[in-house]
């Protein structure tokens with residue numbers, strides 16, 4: 001959005017139980033949104049997709065990369081609710097890009113199981129914004145059913161020989177290293193999968209990138225490993241534990257992503273509210289037609305309800321140290337994504353022809369939020385997770 005077309009919208013609402021610290025975080029985030037012109041940068045990064053290194057490093061200086069990363073490794077050690085407040089403000093002010101920068105080190109939290117040397121070499125610089133670490137799970141033949149991955153890591157002396165192809169991967173060319181999941185014990189399924197920290201400049205690695213619908217700055221792509229020699233010291237934690245490490249962060253991550261989608265949609269909702277109050281057709285404001293006001297108040301109710309569910313789930317996660325909230329977190333992400341997409345679609349529609357163009361940010365927000373139906377657990381897998389816990393069903397065709 002250009003500053004000349006920026007509508008005056010109210011500040012993002014505080015959480016249901018705000019603390020003074022949350023207020024400070026929100027105020028600092030709002031200042032950053034203005035100082036770094038994040039709304040303008042958001043649209044720029046869609047047109048010219050690159051990794052936003054300048055903002056990434058500025059966020060690192062503020063201690064915003066991986067806010068929950070533990071203090072023992074130099075992380076900020078924030079509470080979950082504090083991170084949620086920061087994400088809401090950044091998503092409200094600057095779309096998905098800047099909230100995802102904050103989350104990236106937490107997506108890499110399996111690294112916390114690595115040796116002290118690996119943490120010092122890769123995780124600490126990641127928190128400082130000095131480098132980028134990606135996550136490579138998905139493969140051409142294994143996505144939702146990630147336990148069916150085919151990449152192999154065979155021990156040979158002091159190295160593992162890594163062979164396989166990873167696809168759909170964010171930062172395919174931009175990450176200096178990645179957490180790569182491969183089987184060290186074929187036949188054991190998920191229990192045979194190990195995680196490795198793989199520098200992306202090792203011999204035998206080739207990459208290509210895609211042209212994506214949204215989140216274009218992530219420059220997703222395919223990475224092929226052709227008998228790549230990974231030092232044994234780059235095994236993260238124990239052999240066969242890769243999947244366990246991966247699952248640990250999923251629950252808070254899903255609840256937080258839900259709030260990101262909702263804050264993005266809330267921004268478009270506020271802008272649309274203003275637009276339909278000002279724009280006239282047939283001699284009266286658009287808002288005076290029930291065909292427009294009813295969908296908008298319904299969106300408001302859905303966005304607010306989903307947000308309360310998300311904050312309640314975050315409270316449960318925080319109070320139970322993450323245990324027992326898997327299905328709620330999965331449903332928060334699914335529901336928030338769904339209601340946000342609907343609200344963003346209405347925002348495009350009620351802005352008429354301009355809503356369908358890149359002059360306004362609604363279509364980009366829709367494209368970016370749309371990634372959430374596939375990334376970090378597809379909409380179908382999220383409901384499997386919930387059905388498994390709430391109804392005792394199984395998602396697997398084979399045992």
Ligand SMILES: Cc1cc2nc3c(=O)[nH]c(=O)nc-3n(C[C@H](O)[C@H](O)[C@H](O)COP(=O)(O)OP(=O)(O)OC[C@H]3O[C@@H](n4cnc5c(N)ncnc54)[C@H](O)[C@@H]3O)c2cc1C
Pocket residue numbers: 134135136137138139140141142143144145167168169170171215220371374375376377378379380381395
């Ligand atoms: C923006 C973006 C960023 C991403 N970044 C990364 C990344 O950095 N690293 C990474 O490893 N991956 C990444 N992914 C990949 C993502 O995790 C996968 O796309 C996702 O897990 C789905 O896997 P798939 O694409 O192989 O689809 P499939 O598993 O083939 O599924 C296709 C469709 O079928 C559905 N489906 C599957 N099984 C069933 C079933 N039993 N019943 C009903 N429906 C079913 C799925 O939900 C989906 O809708 C990213 C994806 C996106 C869109």
